[in-house]
Amino acid sequence: MATATETDAMRRAVALSARALGATAPNPVVGCVILDASGAVAGEGWHQRAGGPHAEVNALFAAGQRARGGTALVTLEPCNHTGRTGPCARALIEAGIARVVYAVDDPGPVASGGAGTLRAAGVDVESGLLAQEAAAVNAAWLTFARLGRPYVRWKYAATLDGRIAAADGSSRWISSPESRADVHRLRAEADAVVVGSGTLLADDPHLAVRGIDGVTQPLRVVVDSRARITGAARVLDDAAPTLIAVAEDADTSHLPGVGIARLPCDKNGTGLDVPALLAELAGRGVRSVLLEGGPTLAGAFVEAGAVDTVTAYLAPALLGAGPAVLADAGITTIAQVLRLDVTDVARLGPDLRVTAVPTAPQES
Known part of the structure; x- marks a missing residue:
């Protein structure tokens, strides 16, 4: 049974893991705290980037000889394989760690098994401490490990009557400066930001992260089946990498040097197949996607069962007409309604930010 000191250390490890959101793909985010034999914090670390040292190795380095006989608190089961770095289970054993407490089991076939290796070496192992908190931070990587596709957060800003623009198409700005700054935080935590051609043509968004230092810029993805984008689009600058997803037969001769992904169309032949797009990413x-597309693209993702979290910025305003948040999502009767569980509500300036997840797991 974990002690109060160990619980506090794991809570710190979870916070450390969150520091690397958006920077470790295709690897998970992981945090680690080392307690010495007396229970005092000896070292801490987190996985900062793919290819770099894992959280356990960074924490062990910080702890030095104080790790011997101590306890490691890790947010994910220590890895058991050699990739670009060595197995963390072996590093913990060689450092003389006597006890390992981790939050979440590794669900993958490649790196799992670390707990068994540790136990076989005589290390006391306990799992499940603050599992829900650790899994929430690592949702993107766990979604990929379990479903084989990136985690998708759909973000939108709307009035209280569910409009994302006025009847004349104007939309700047529905949400407050505080909400828009928070969107940049979400972008910084994502591996890719996705919009559709409608949003691109209407708003010419830039999609890069602004106002946050030291971030890894996400991949900017435009879903543009007929390649209507022009070379003057802001997403084609050098502020961040960009990928244009087009239909297999689209003419892209006007886009020399631009990253292009050719994908099959959906069953209606009007848009791109969402599972194919996610497989490409x-x-x-890419392990985490921030979907910023308009109602048509959002509807396609919802219909495909590919929305894991909804983040809505609701402005205290009414328009009465104009495009709604969500277009056709394949829902034709109340019995098919996609119900959500609200997990957080926060005030950002005058706006409300509502975060919700589908009540049933998304299996696509």
């Missing part, structure tokens, strides 16, 4: 190392 997964193959590029």
